[in-house]
Amino acid sequence: MRDIAIVAFHQSRAVADAGACNEVEMIMPVLNEVYQQVGINNAQDVDFVCSGSCDYLQGAAFAFVAGVDALGAVPPIKESHVEMDAAWALYESILKLRMGHADSALVYGFGKSSPGELPVVLSQQLDPYYLAPQWIDTVSLAAMQARLMLDQGMLTERDMAEVVSRSRRNAMRNPAAQLAGDVSVEQVLAEETYLSPLRKADCCPVSDGAAAMIICTVDKAREWGVPYALITGIDHRIETHNLGMRDLTDSVSTRQAAEGAGVGAGAIDVAELYAPFSHQEIILSRALGLEGSTSVNPSGGVLAGNLMMASGLSRIGEVFKRVVSGEAERGVAHATSGPCLQHNLVTVVEKA
Amino acid sequence: MSEQQEPVTGIEVPIYLKYNFTAGAGPARFLSQVKKGVLTGQRCPRCDQVYIPPRGSCAACGVATEEEVVLSDKATVQSFTIVSIPIPNNPIQPPYIIANLVADGANISFIHLMSECVNEDVRIGQRVQAVWKPEEEWDYAMDNIRYFKPIDEADVPVGQIGKLPVSGWKG
Amino acid sequence: MANLAAVVGIGQTKYTTKREDVSIAGLVREAAQNALQDAGLHWDEIDAVILGKAPDMFEGVIMPETYLTDALGCNGKPMLRVHTAGSVGGSTAIVAASHVQSGTFKRVLTVSFEKQSESNAMWALSSPQPFSTHLNAGAGGYFAPIIREYMRRSEAPYNVGIKVAVKDRLHGARNPLAHLQRPDITMKEVEDSFMLWDPIRFLESCPSSDGACAMVIACEELAEQGPKPPAWIRGVAMRSEPTMYAGRDEVNPQAGRDCAADVYRQAGITDPRRDLDCAEVYVPFSWYEPMWLENLGFAPEGEGWKLTLEGATSLDEDGDIPWNPSGGVLSSNPIGASGMIRFAEAARQVRGDAGDHQVKGARLALGHAYGGGAQFFAMWVVGANKE
Incomplete structure (x- = not known):
């Protein structure tokens, strides 16, 4: 090909x-x-x-x-x-x-x-006979997902706050960011909860x-005659719409897409993940098998600004920029769609 | 649970969503003029064509339309239909005429109503003029024009429709 | 460079005003299952699903692919949702084909649908927007002035549209899946029917239908192993132009002409009337048959109506180039699926599997769809032979 x-x-x-x-x-x-x-x-x-x-x-x-x-x-x-x-x-x-x-x-x-x-509009994305009539908004669904993880000891509120703090700090170098600043973990944790257990800062704007x-x-x-980076792998997978049948603490379809895209074939210098909620970045990092050496969401990710219908493409663009600039040799970008990470796309971008 | 049940063939689930609609920067300039009873078009900097109502870009060139052009409220019928069914959310009663009209000075048609005419006599190339609502009812809307009515001017040949200057038709 | 691909399974639902016995999920699954059965396949033999439908606002379900993945056996697989207005059924088939033609997948399922009884298309298309005059009385109100301009230019007799309305309903009466079953329809009945949007009469307009259409598209190797003859995809093309721009020819849009030229070039067609055996063309209002006969190069400009009046496009008059042998959009219109039905019916013809509306010996057929303000076009040519 x-x-x-x-x-x-x-x-x-x-x-x-x-x-x-x-x-x-x-x-x-x-x-x-x-x-x-x-x-x-x-x-x-x-x-x-x-x-x-x-x-x-x-x-x-x-x-x-x-x-x-x-x-x-x-x-x-x-x-x-x-x-x-x-x-x-x-x-x-x-x-x-x-x-x-x-x-x-x-x-x-x-x-x-x-x-x-937006969160209310997106409630109409749910099953039209059983779920949409209940007007369950996307933030509430994500809060439920975070609660599952906290209760099972899969993460702590501090872990989530660390994601937020890193996003805000990284976003200071991103001129396209909406939310940026030198925000500490303690400052995030000091915020009151918005939709328990989520704080406003855990949610993308x-x-x-x-x-x-x-x-x-x-x-x-x-x-x-312009610099370029190569897309060496791209795959996407969807999983059941029935939230009760999914393990919301994992992202099976991200794992499948990552395998299809060949994420594991080499080291990953940079990853841009479409995680509209802080705990989802943790789910996605685990599903992609990212290690400490990977710089995750150096742009700040979508917690710094979420262009609905364009954020997934932007993640790929952010990795492209870093590969072309020489900052990274190989990166992974992720995009999502549907409630609680139902549908996920994974792209591998490499130095030409 | 064994007793025979009527089949469920449908449920009613009304959806209410509220939006704060924005017209756009280009359209907003147009609407500000309409509120004063003036029709303005916007000219494409690349192909010189004049758009009304402007929607933000010259769709042919994909560039923003900047220059405002004052247009006449006289227009020519590019085509039309006589509609015999009501429009949802619109009180107007059928039969009524919806026409594609090109204002003098513009190069593209817009859709509006025609009235004060014999439906059977309406024709392509016919000359019409805006009938405005009373000034105190003017708002940021094309509805400030109640409808267009025929005027006593010679028909415009089809080849000339969409190419008339703002000064009108001297046919 | 594109890999060979073929339609190996086709499934449709019976088109009707209201399918009260199924949900949206049940409707799409029925079509998909019919397609799998036609192809002699099981759900686990499908690599990806490509879904198409017209605006989400019709049924009020946003991005319905997220809800429909379970019904379409797609969990763990790629799912893509296409939306290109009324042409979407055709575009979706083309995007599905590209999954195989690119060598990325071996076998994919594509489905498109509309459940108009659970929606209000007229409302969805006329939702009032502030600032603008909301005079949009449905699609007919938009297309009627364009048809009037065609009548002026071509000087076509007034009854051409009436003839198309009768012809397509007679075709539809041969197709048990068609929504309207009117074997007894007459010219007089059409002429006497209510004038909705002058010059469009009630019986010159498409019905409002529930329905879904599905196809399985496979690579060369797998297509040859199927239980039925494949319909080889010989050309695919899409074109778009803006809704409104100064000087746009709305009667004979450039995008349609360019799209046709592109797909003919790929399929080696130089004279569509001679080289093709039949065509399934998106004709939601009767006058669009003569208009598209010209736009698609079956007749010189201004003369499309002559083919219609001569009976060239009629199965019942033994015409040389039958158009819409299935009855077309005038006999069934589940909006989002209507384009795919055209593509699928073209494939049925070259597979020799079109039942009572089979065009004898059909080897090469055109499927066509258009949408928006006649600005989005999708076309494919399918053949009984690979080349």
């Missing part, structure tokens, strides 16, 4: 409320940034475009169609869309490159979550923004 290179990535600064900007106005500057990184003009200069978004974030059917207005799709382009995080749009694009129907692709994701109440990436064949990357 053909090697896939990442040649460009950018994400907008995560903000609690993008204010007057609508979706297309949020997307265009991010696309311009990745065009500039490889020296192209617009989506006409790549062979395929794929995006990820969710109509329900803005409460209108076909909201994603507005994304096409940002592309300059005249003359018409080869384009597709997943109602998932843009990490899965990347997956679809990689298949297109592998089958030889494209040598390059633009992938983007966007979400303006501020108009609605709700953010508005977009992210974009350009991938291509190695030949194309050389033609463009």
